[in-house]
Amino acid sequence: SGTFTAGTGSTTIFSGAGTPTALLSGTFTGSSAFYNLTLSPTIGGPATYAMGAAFTVNNNFTIDPTSAGANTLTVNLGGTTIVTGLTDIKAESSGLSTLDTVSGSNHAFTTGTINIRTAGTFNANNSVVTINGTSGPLFTRAGTFNAGGSTVNFSETSTDLVLTSSPGTITFYTLQISMAGRTGTLGSATTVNYHLTVSGGTLADGGYQITGNINGTLSMASGTGLFLGSAATATTFPTSFTAAHISLNSASTVTYASDQVQTVSGVPTYGNLTIQGTSTKSLDAATIIAGTTTLSAGTLNSNGFDLTVGGNWVNNGGAFTPGTNTVTFNGTGAQAVQGSAASQTFYGLVVAKTVGTTLSVSGSTTTLSVNGFTETTGNFTAPATMNIAAGATLTAGTYTAGTNTNVTGGNWTNNGGTFTPGTNTITFSGTAGQAINGSLASQTFYALVVAKTAGQTLSVSGSTTALTVTNFTETTGNFTAPATMDINGNVTLSAGTYTAGTATTVFGDWTNNGGTFTPGTNTVTFDGTGAQAINGSATSQTFYGLTLAKTVGQTLSVSGSTTTLNINTFIQTTGNFTAPATVNIAGNATLSAGTYTAGANTNLSGNWTNGGGSFSGGTGTVTLNGADSSTQAISGNTTFNNLYASTTGNSAGRTIQYAGNSTTTVSGTWTMTGATGKILTLQSSDTNSWTITPSGNSVSYLYLSRSTNTVGTICATYSTGDAFNSGYTVTSGGTCVNSAPGVPSLDSPTDTATNQSVNPSIKTTATDTDADYVQYKIILCENSAMTTNCQTFDQSTSQTGWSGQNANGNTAYTSGTQGTHTVQTPLQYSFTYYWKSYAIDPAGTNTWSSTQVSPYSFSTQAAPSGSQIPAFKGGVKIFGKTVIK
The missing domain is CATH 2.60.40.650 (Immunoglobulin-like)
Known part of the structure; x- marks a missing residue:
């Protein structure tokens, strides 16, 4: 015991063999530290150095015994040990060396780097071994590393480093990477028997496979990375770990980076997944990515498996081969399909997000092509161009359309979602039948285009009975409308057949350039607030019920090449109407308001009711051409130019019934002609007389009842009538100026x-x-x-x-x-x-x-022979002789 003051030079402690030697007992000065510490005794048998306390080596710690035989120098730590530089475990000649953290004591050991040479052994027991050097490789093993239950923690944060080097596999018990902001790259195959933890920075396998343990765990903290594969070698996700024991923070990133073909494991739920390198990366199971999927290079192949993505999908130059599989976006926050790729493709794309959150398509991606699109929850904002090859289903949430939505196949099914069309176009262009359907009673589009294969039909079915669009265009193929079709802009029919539903309302123009409109027994109502037109290249157009409900003073006109309009029922409630040259009305015509400006010919087979409208006849003729034995009613006060009715084309007579107390004015010629056996009856609707004021007339073969003519006297030839007519000469003959018979x-x-x-x-x-x-x-x-x-x-x-x-x-x-x-x-x-x-x-x-x-x-004749001469009448005068014998 005594006092030891460390300097900045090398300190070498020797000890003889055979007896354990306790070092570092007593009092130390100089921060209780060595600069370099080398234990290099010559031993003749096994020897042990027991370090009596914690100590620090501010540079390198070397264990390097010399022995003529295979004798081992064991160095037992006596407390927390810190080596700033290299811990070098080696031996000279035939000697062996062992560094032991001492089982039971499990002293913490920190070193800059460690080199376990061929003759060396490191027993880590259950200790925490921290390696934090700034120059790699940090952990070099040629000898023996007994991991025990230890934790080896690589914690350098100032530079990227190679972590390990070994001619074979290094086996750790717990391996921890805590290199915040830095990348540690393995230099050897690695086995982790318990925990693999990346708590900071990135662990790159360097092309060496990491093998886990079925009972072990793998965890990655937020902001950490796992880099798999090298340019020349393909590896996959650390093996043997089970899904239940893998915890990857949603902000962690696993990168498959090899230029060789790689398999993307479906075992973990990834935080972020990045695909790079020039090769193809193929899924081996259904895969879940909680964070962002990034395709930087190479190809991600679904390989028959589905993907679930909780973050963004970023394609910055890679490729995705979707096969026939589905990518589901299920994030709880905003998500995006984005990147530098102008166009991206999926097979099945499903939006199943948290209510109120949105999947959008952004960045440089302006085109998205999918086979099928499904929105179950959450919202979707489409790119400029959205191509859907096999139909779309909206169950909930909001779909915000881009400029063009092209449904090239399949149906558009809305079971509860909200489609926000903006001012954009949806085009149905399938080669087979398609439908707009679903559980929604009403659906809305802005511009709806039917551009299907000729002969194929887009229909509206299911529970959808009402469709609202701004503009409707049919270029090819057919369209079957729902019960209610509300068109807030223009209609253009270029080809195919449009089969109408019960009620169609049109706010803009109706242009037929070659299509076929099949009205059934249904009504088209023009309700625009400005001028509207029925026009196009079609010379003749047909409606069943045609109704004007326009803003007062505004006009629906028939123009372009359309010169004939065929309708069953005409109703003018508000607004004006300018007719083409010929209007054929098979049923009734009703004018309630506005002005009807007639063309050359108006042919009416039903009733005429003027309840307040203005009829401008121009120079045209209104022909009342009712069927055999029919009664046509003329109600209200109307001024016609020419008003014509004849039974010449009928097989039987018929009736024109003018409303009692009404006045009909004819500024041209009033022609009412029946025929032999086909009398035309002109009568009142009640017991009141009806008034006719014609400028000219031609009437014959009539039965007249309760008619008052106010212009001169009308000669009704070959006619009869009741006693309540005024202003007529009714004659059964051919003229009303009677002449004596001719010379017999x-x-x-x-x-x-x-x-x-x-x-x-x-x-x-x-x-x-x-x-x-x-x-x-x-x-x-x-x-x-x-x-x-x-x-x-x-x-x-x-x-x-x-x-x-x-x-x-x-x-x-x-x-x-x-x-x-x-x-x-x-x-x-x-x-x-x-x-x-x-x-x-x-x-x-x-x-x-x-x-x-x-x-x-x-x-x-001569008198018969023997007959008497008849007596002379008036007396006889005899001149001369008279001899009677």
């Missing part, structure tokens, strides 16, 4: 006929231009001047002798029917008579016609 023809006997009966049947025929029935009068005289012994047979005073009557109760003849009178008192035999005839129209002018210019003559 002298039919029989013919002129100069001979051998006629003394009771001849005289026949004559007259035609009345007004088709009135006629009666005849025959004058029969004995001279051509028609003055001698004349007889008159007047049918208007007596029907005696007349036959063949067919009009006016068989007292007259229809116009053009031959009249026959048989002379009742016999005429003279062999006598010449002369005759003429007249005709009268009792129901017309009741004026006798003119007669023939010259009479016809005929001679009666």
